[in-house]
Amino acid sequence: MTTPQLARYIDLHILQDLPASCLNRGEYNEPKTLMIGNAQRAAISSQCLKRADRDDLESLLAEPAARTRQLPPRLAQALREAGFPEDLARFAATQIPRSATSEGLATDPDADDRTLAMLYVPADTIIDDLAALCARHRTALEKGMAKEATSTAKTPAAHLPTDEVVNLLCQRTASISLFGRFLAGLADAHVDGAVQMAWAFTTHTSDPQPDFFVAREDWAEPGEAASAHLDTAYLSAGVFYRYASVNLTELTRNLDGDNRRALGLLAAFTDVFITALPQAKKNSTAPHTLPDTVHYVVRDRRPVSYASAFHQPVKAERHGGYLAPSRSALSRHAGIITQMIGARHRIAHGHVTHAPDPLQHLGDHHTSYDTLIDALTTAAAAPATTPRTYTAA
Secondary structure, eight states: OOOOOOOEEEEEEEEEEEEEEOSSBOTTSSBOEEEETTEEEEEEOHHHHHHHHHHHHHHHHTOOEEEESOHHHHHHHHHHHTTOOHHHHHHHHHHHHHHHSSSOOOEEGGGTTEESSOEEEETTTHHHHHHHHHHHTHHHHHHHHHHHHHOOOSSOOOOSOHHHHHHHHTOOOHHHHHHOBOOTTOGGGOBOOSEEEOOEEESSOOOOEEEEEEEEOTTOOTTSOSEEEEEEEEEEEEEEEEEEEEEHHHHHHHTTTOHHHHHHHHHHHHHHHHHOOOOTTHHHHOOOOOOSEEEEEEEESOOOOOGGGGSSOOOOOTTSOSHHHHHHHHHHHHHHHHHHHOSTTEEEEEEEESSSSOOTTSOEEOSSHHHHHHHHHHHHTSOOOOOOOOOOO
């Protein structure tokens, strides 16, 4: 009987104090909020956090990817620069979505043939690769364009080899392997994401704070008011709980079984998850703090969030401050989780903190982010735990 493989998860928990800022705005241009435990919290959406992490990761690895609808117009421009006539360049560019599937990917002819669905592709290479494909099949494209000029068919034919187009659109980068990709109509391009990310929220109640401001007119005429613009912005501040989980088993599968590369990518993601922040309003708020506490748990079978540690909002200390009570709540909840489910599927856990003493229930105490990342990746490579067996009565 074959022993089933348990998925390996790396849970990352962060407490971070953020000063007055507006990292993620809602439709009314105010900081996003959530109601948790019947109390309002400042919040940052998982999409916003994931974008910041993706941008930082791609910069760190010098391996950019692009989520875009602009592939056909970008390709048409590249073909024009390569010497294709205007009409042939545009026709060839439209052939990429048309040849990708039997029915073609939908485009908008009134917007330079942009695809209606967003593609997620390697940014550095995809245009050059597609341009080279069109150049190799230029004769077929010229014949196809001439034929379609006189055709009455409602559905235009495809004039590029589908398998070659699909192979190029299905190329992956590190961030695609981590965060996944979905493209309706092109199942071959689908990649299951290995990163699961939660909304960040304050561990305590937090209301948006109004900031009334005036923009001064430096060249005001004598007798004129010097205020050229008056408005009110809203800011939030507090101690945020951030959580993400990496499915190392899925990530390794996305990398065709390359376990060494998967561990390296896990380390890089952990680095950016610790240090990256959304950049909204950075010039007027500069909220460039680092996490107060970083805690990791390497588990088999399933991830475990500690968000419930803050279902009841923490209260500030007597002399002010939410950091110490937030650390205590996180540590206490980790202890409860261990008591409930035991350590059977826990491979390792550890933490870094600004607290004067190591925190109970959070495992090994590390002195820096680097040593934490090294310990985390070493533990992630450890053999799987033995699944518990159940027998019928």
